[in-house]
Amino acid sequence: MMKAPVAVTMRRLAKAIDGLDEPAVEKIAKDQQEDPFQVLIATMLSAQTRDTVTAAASARLFRIARTPESMAKLTRARIQRLIYPVSFYRNKAVHVKQTCEQIMTRYAGRVPSTMEDLLTLPGVGRKTANLVLILAHSSQENICVDTHVHRIANRLGWVKTRTPDETEHALYRATQRRWWPIINLYLVTWGQNVCRPLYPLCPQCVLADVCPKIAVTKVGKPVQV
């Protein structure tokens, strides 16, 4: 199977994403000095939600409560109102409250720093756990795979997988360790701007000459990005 060379791809993307909007959770992580709690909550809110909505909902919630202790004291209904209209805001409000309570009772008020412990928190899956480990605990051992990373890694021919979880495990084998912590940032930014789910902008993509464009059938019209 033809595949885009990983190092060439990552070096070109490093230049190409300069100046493009960063994903919401990355921005929040930087603005909050990688505070693990805010990274965790923002990542939970971000699932299947547009970045602008995630950023606004996180800002409203953090204005009222910035620690697990203060957030655990908010009612579920209040959290729900604050985070609306993120997708699944009802479920997310329940999970946010339960997660805060468990951080207080089981982890002495600190966000856990291992995959195993993070996965015990309500509503926290591998994607959220990996992003918290990378952005808040400076892990060099994790790859965070969301739908963008899953889609683009397959288009590039790096993996041939059906689910984000399969992609994560395949990427550990397909890529060198040095790229792991930044694969998410690069591919999510590219996925939001150029390698979009529908009608990717292949004709103007910096990877066009090396990418096998696997399963891409229709491309978008060139526009200014």
Ligand code: SF4
């Ligand atoms: S936009 Fe097209 S050329 Fe660029 S990475 Fe996506 S599939 Fe490959």
